[in-house]
Amino acid sequence: MDNQNQLQNHPQQESKKSISNNKVFRTSIIGIALFILVVFGSYLFLIKVGGIEFKSFADFIKFALIILGVKCIFAVFIYFYLIILKNKSHLNNNQSLCIKAVISIICTFLSIFISAYYTPGIILPLKGVVGLAIIIIIGELIQMFTPSFF
Secondary structure, three states, X not given: OHHHHHHHHHXXXXXXXXXXXXXXXXXXXXXXXXXXXXXXXXXXXXXXXXXXXXXXXXXXXXXXXXXXXXXXXXXXXHXXXXXXXXXXXXXXXXHXXXXXHHHHHHHHHHHHHHHHHHOOOEEOOHHHHHHHHHHHHHHHHXXXXXXXXX
C-alpha cells in the first residue's frame, strides 16, 4: 500500500521541481534583462544628461567595472567596521542602518572619483559625477531598505 502511494506522489514531486526550476529560470531571465537595460540606460543617461563623454563603449565598461571593484572593496570594509561598531557600542538596527547609508554615500563619491581617475578615455564634469552618484545611491538605498524584489 505504501509503495502505491509513493509511486503516485512521485509525478507530483517532479512537477513541483519543474515548476520551481521554471520560476528560477524566469527570475534569472528577468534579472539578466534588467541588468542589460540598466547598463544601456545608465550609459545613455550619463551621455545625454550627465555630460560624461566616453571615447568608446569599452571605456564605459572599464569605468563601470572599476566602480564595482572599488565599491566591493569599500563594502567589505564597511561590513567589518559595522560589525566591530555594533559589538563595541551596542547600536540598534536603525542607528546602524543610518550609519551604513551615510558611509555608503561617501564611498559612492570616492569610488566615482577613483574610477574616473583610472579610466583614460573619459571626460567627467561635476554634474556627471552628481548624476552618477544619485543613480548609484538610489539603487543602494532601494537595495538596503527592501530585502528582496522576488
